[in-house]
Amino acid sequence: MTTTLAAKIARDYGTPALVIDMDRVERNIARVQRLCDAAGVANRPHIKTHKSPVLAQLQIAAGARGITCQKLGEAEIMAAAGLDDILISYNLIGEEKIARLGALLASTKVTVAADNPVVIDNLAPAAARAGRPLGVVVECDTGRKRAGVETPAEAIALARQIAATPGLTFAGFLLYPTEDGWPQAQRFYDEALAGVRQAGLEAAIVSTGGSPNLKHVGELKGATEHRPGTYVYNDRMQVAAGVATWDDCALHVYTTVVSRAAPDRGIIDAGSKTLTADTGGLDGFGLILDHPQARIARFAEEHGFLDLSKSNTRPEVGDVLRVVPNHVCVVVNMADEVVMVRGDDIIGTLPVAARGRLR
């Protein structure tokens, strides 16, 4: 069966090709919606993984409250396709962006994040341009050392600043707990909430993030929503994190063996410009389903170098292999389109519509 699909993909599209199984996609969407429903929090999927308004609409149809974007340009693509409750979980800054944000806000419900006073100051003109208030959530860092303020006191101060800025509305808190840091996130949030309440404010949105965190969804008392992204496709990292099985991996990279210059090595036509140099902290750059002991050891831009020394089975030149990538979000981002299948049937292609929106 698998061979048949691989042959069809190679014949109709050639390789490397990113192929998504819509049965699996729909199953993933339904399963995570059920998880959120059961936990009593809304689902606000992050579209960074699929970058497709079509899939975002499927997520909404399954019950998601709205969507999350990381780039203003992504939000513009989604809004143009009719998505209308968008959280941009990012510090937007700069005149050019704020003008575009204002234009977007005029027609779409948009909420943005901020973790510092400069960003908050620079947001006000967006609301003025749109002629309506802009909701701003305060991003809180509870251990990852990424974006977000490090203390509840800072979060409270930013909430007050937002509320005091004409055109801006304090909308709540954005959190991304570490996997074992949910109790820490709870303490942070409780203290921050108490502080904003003293200022007469309420947190309408309390948003937690991450597909690996799906095993903890609902654990933060007070959380109103979760924003998982990767679950729509899943990947080797999600399997390693214990939140997906190989059968939940909806995207496979189909790639052809183009060289076998020595018994212990081979080359596939997916290099760093397809599978990316992002290891996701794992060994090798993907799981070859057809030869699980073969290791994608390193890359040139259009070559993937296979170490076959520990593989009992060895592919031949011309073989089409299926790879589960380590980190699917960055792999999808390399392609302008993905091929859609159901089981062994090819349906067609789906544009990665918001790809390349760097800004």
Place this chain on the structure above:
Amino acid sequence: MTTTLAAKIARDYGTPALVIDMDRVERNIARVQRLCDAAGVANRPHIKTHKSPVLAQLQIAAGARGITCQKLGEAEIMAAAGLDDILISYNLIGEEKIARLGALLASTKVTVAADNPVVIDNLAPAAARAGRPLGVVVECDTGRKRAGVETPAEAIALARQIAATPGLTFAGFLLYPTEDGWPQAQRFYDEALAGVRQAGLEAAIVSTGGSPNLKHVGELKGATEHRPGTYVYNDRMQVAAGVATWDDCALHVYTTVVSRAAPDRGIIDAGSKTLTADTGGLDGFGLILDHPQARIARFAEEHGFLDLSKSNTRPEVGDVLRVVPNHVCVVVNMADEVVMVRGDDIIGTLPVAARGRLR
């Protein structure tokens, strides 16, 4: 002066933006053409770096013999724009690709590479479809353990197979010597050449590769051409390899500081979906020209995390920084367009036309 351009880029395009200085691009093109001319070998630049027919035409106008592509899809874009002497330095395999190769060959002078009998066998229908012969060079591995046969005997056998295949013409040898492996490449080539001559064949093309190898260009006695790619823009790897200066780096990534959550760290709006996870073997993910002691330590997809602990100067939220990426080829591949400037003046945008042509 620099501040002025950064402000203009941020105002007109926003960040992150890939910005190329055309004065530097033209200088790089002219300098490497002079190097090849002086060495007595033709220049066949690899377009994988810029993926732009406009820049390829500049390289041809400066004296390049033709161009090199790594993907058939790149060659199709280049041919459609009028480029007409194209070496595809890759094992093309599969019905779908061979049909397209035949269509391309009908209108364009194309040469392809092969390092194994299966690939050679599968090429013949392209020539039949085009109604004219397809030149095939034998790829030789002289130490990199990438693509290419490992011994002169294998190279000779493949040359004979090519010559014996209806529609195919033995066109020569493709080599990519390691930096200290030029004597080894010479021995390999000499032995392979003697063997093909015994079979009554000649090597019309003897092609060496690599921008870091520019310091050795012409050292292989018998080489007819060199195929450097990265030199058009240069990057931190080329500076580290001693073949470019910082002033030769024609592409800068303009990026804004969006967060400074703690004294020793900051976040820029260029993450792994802009600068890529490809380290190129260097420490950190790029040189920040404005704060050379700041280290781009790690990434999220849209966040670049700065370690400022060893930096005497520290950027503020809102500052626009210029980054020389480690490996410019993969960074250009993330964007649909680059912004062109000359000195402090913005000229406009240039599409990365062959980007996303995975196949």
